[in-house]
Amino acid sequence: MEGASVRKDLLSLLGKEKVLTEELDLMYYSYDSSFLTQLKPETPWAVVLPASTADVQAVMKYAYDHQINVVPRGAGTGETGGSVALNGGIVLDLSNFNEIVEIDQKNMQVIVRPGVIHAELNKRLAEYNLFFPPDPGSSQMCTVGGMVANNASGLRAVKYGCTEQYVLGLEIVLPNGDLIYAGGIKARTLKNVSGLNLTKLMVGSEGVLGVITQIRLRCWPKPKARGIVMAVFDSLDDAPATVLEIYQAGIMPSGMEILDSSAISAVNMYKPEINLPDAEAILLFEVDGNPPSVDYEGNVIQEVAGRRARTVEWSTEPKRMAQLWEGRSVTATAAARVRADGTRVFAGEDISVPLSKVADTLRAIRKLADKYGIKVVNYGHIGDGNVHTAPVINTSIPEEVEQVKKLVHEIHLLAIELNGSTTGEHGVGAVRRPYAEMEHGLAVEYMKKVKQAFDDKGIMNPNKLF
Numbered sequence: 427m428e429g430a431s432v433r434k435d436l437l438s439l440l441g442k443e444k445v446l447t448e449e450l451d452l453m454y455y456s457y458d459s460s461f462l463t464q465l466k467p468e469t470p471w472a473v474v475l476p477a478s479t480a481d482v483q484a485v486m487k488y489a490y491d492h493q494i495n496v497v498p499r500g501a502g503t504g505e506t507g508g509s510v511a512l513n514g515g516i517v518l519d520l521s522n523f524n525e526i527v528e529i530d531q532k533n534m535q536v537i538v539r540p541g542v543i544h545a546e547l548n549k550r551l552a553e554y555n556l557f558f559p560p561d562p563g564s565s566q567m568c569t570v571g572g573m574v575a576n577n578a579s580g581l582r583a584v585k586y587g588c589t590e591q592y593v594l595g596l597e598i599v600l601p602n603g604d605l606i607y608a609g610g611i612k613a614r615t616l617k618n619v620s621g622l623n624l625t626k627l628m629v630g631s632e633g634v635l636g637v638i639t640q641i642r643l644r645c646w647p648k649p650k651a652r653g654i655v656m657a658v659f660d661s662l663d664d665a666p667a668t669v670l671e672i673y674q675a676g677i678m679p680s681g682m683e684i685l686d687s688s689a690i691s692a693v694n695m696y697k698p699e700i701n702l703p704d705a706e707a708i709l710l711f712e713v714d715g716n717p718p719s720v721d722y723e724g725n726v727i728q729e730v731a732g733r734r735a736r737t738v739e740w741s742t743e744p745k746r747m748a749q750l751w752e753g754r755s756v757t758a759t760a761a762a763r764v765r766a767d768g769t770r771v772f773a774g775e776d777i778s779v780p781l782s783k784v785a786d787t788l789r790a791i792r793k794l795a796d797k798y799g800i801k802v803v804n805y806g807h808i809g810d811g812n813v814h815t816a817p818v819i820n821t822s823i824p825e826e827v828e829q830v831k832k833l834v835h836e837i838h839l840l841a842i843e844l845n846g847s848t849t850g851e852h853g854v855g856a857v858r859r860p861y862a863e864m865e866h867g868l869a870v871e872y873m874k875k876v877k878q879a880f881d882d883k884g885i886m887n888p889n890k891l892f
């Protein structure tokens with residue numbers, strides 16, 4: 427079908443309040459945060475802004491009957507091209523479908539529509555002394571629907587896990603417009619082992635199986651206290667070794683972050699007043715819980731980290747904690763500063779490796795960066811081996827664009843070689859699908875069969891994931 431007739435049909439189906447058809451509006455939807463869409467933006471035929479499950483069903487029934495691709499989208503902060511219609515079709519922008527339907531405090535859960543922003547949800551939950559622990563760096567922008575679809579996580583994953591651990595049930599509109607409930611139609615339980623677990627299947631499915639229109643999330647009691655340890659290391663190997671020793675001491679911090687020497691100098695260039703010490707690595711540990719346990723854990727971490735670190739500092743004082751944490755929180759932005767004419771590109775940015783191989787990984791990435799003559803900044807969630815690499819290039823120089831593509835490819839191969847994964851939290855989308863067979867082998871064929879069972883016409887976010 428032609429884009430023009432799809433636009434006309436959608437306008438008559440849903441009205442102009444819910445359908446975007448102007449070129450300028452559509453252009454916005456050609457991008458997410460990935461380098462891929464920066465290089466090759468693709469405009470959708472139309473964008474629909476549903477306000478209800480019925481709207482989503484109407485769009486899906488129409489798309490199914492006419493075999494038109496549909497791409498669900500939250501805030502478009504993904505880094506994989508996942509929310510962009512790379513092969514034409516309709517983008518379903520769920521960001522306005524954002525009601526917090528019910529905070530069910532007595533059952534420790536919350537029911538939301540997909541477009542609610544993560545930080546907004548936690549602000550509301552805090553009024554009930556509750557929180558939804560996964561904590562992506564994009565918290566102020568990303569939607570909970572996008573988090574569920576990408577199984578997002580972040581700083582706190584090391585202790586609290588990823589989004590999947592909190593999803594109790596989902597309302598899903600299938601590609602043919604059918605409506606199903608995963609996790610029980612009426613259930614308000616925290617435990618449920620009844621039936622095949624379609625909830626888990628949908629989490630992380632990146633919009634290729636259906637559209638998530640309602641989410642039931644488990645909430646946790648909000649911790650009363652926190653503390654931060656900063657440890658400075660002269661040897662890169664001492665950083666992961668210290669992390670292991672902290673685990674062995676029986677401590678599970680709520681955050682364990684690393685800045686290597688590249689990130690330390692980027693932060694100091696970006697904001698000299700932060701003045702991080704020159705070092706091979708800085709580790710930041712966050713602990714949370716009740717005040718006595720926070721003090722106890724902070725003391726153990728100081729003692730253990732002190733065996734290898736040049737310096738260790740511990741604080742529970744809010745102003746000092748914010749200062750200690752600032753270096754980590756500005757790293758992603760600071761990365762671009764390592765080169766005056768540079769832009770940080772989001773590619774090869776999310777590999778995950780075994781903890782025992784973090785130091786080797788960082789060294790290998792530095793070597794690869796030298797090989798291709800590209801500056802990179804490395805940081806990440808060391809507690810679970812999730813390394814974020816920020817290549818910085820001048821995107822208007824075609825040779826650099828080609829070099830960075832080669833670098834990123836090698837970073838992805840390196841991760842697989844080291845028994846890791848091409849993505850720890852950001853997902854696969856279009857950019858990492860070439861690695862699916864390498865990572866999963868024959869299992870990919872069974873993933874395709876699952877997709878076929880949900881999406882027999884192949885209209886749901888095609889050419890993503892595998």
Ligand SMILES: Cc1cc2nc3c(=O)[nH]c(=O)nc-3n(C[C@H](O)[C@H](O)[C@H](O)COP(=O)(O)OP(=O)(O)OC[C@H]3O[C@@H](n4cnc5c(N)ncnc54)[C@H](O)[C@@H]3O)c2cc1C
Nearest residue numbers: 500501502503504508563569571572573575578579633638
């Ligand atoms: C600065 C920055 C920091 C980031 N930090 C982190 C981090 O720490 N951890 C992390 O995990 N990620 C991080 N990300 C990546 C991204 O923000 C997360 O994956 C986030 O969960 C995506 O949410 P979104 O609403 O923007 O989804 P989108 O980008 O709009 O969509 C992501 C995927 O989900 C699908 N989707 C969206 N909504 C639905 C729905 N309702 N039903 C079905 N499918 C749907 C889309 O089709 C797409 O495949 C970061 C991104 C940026 C730009």
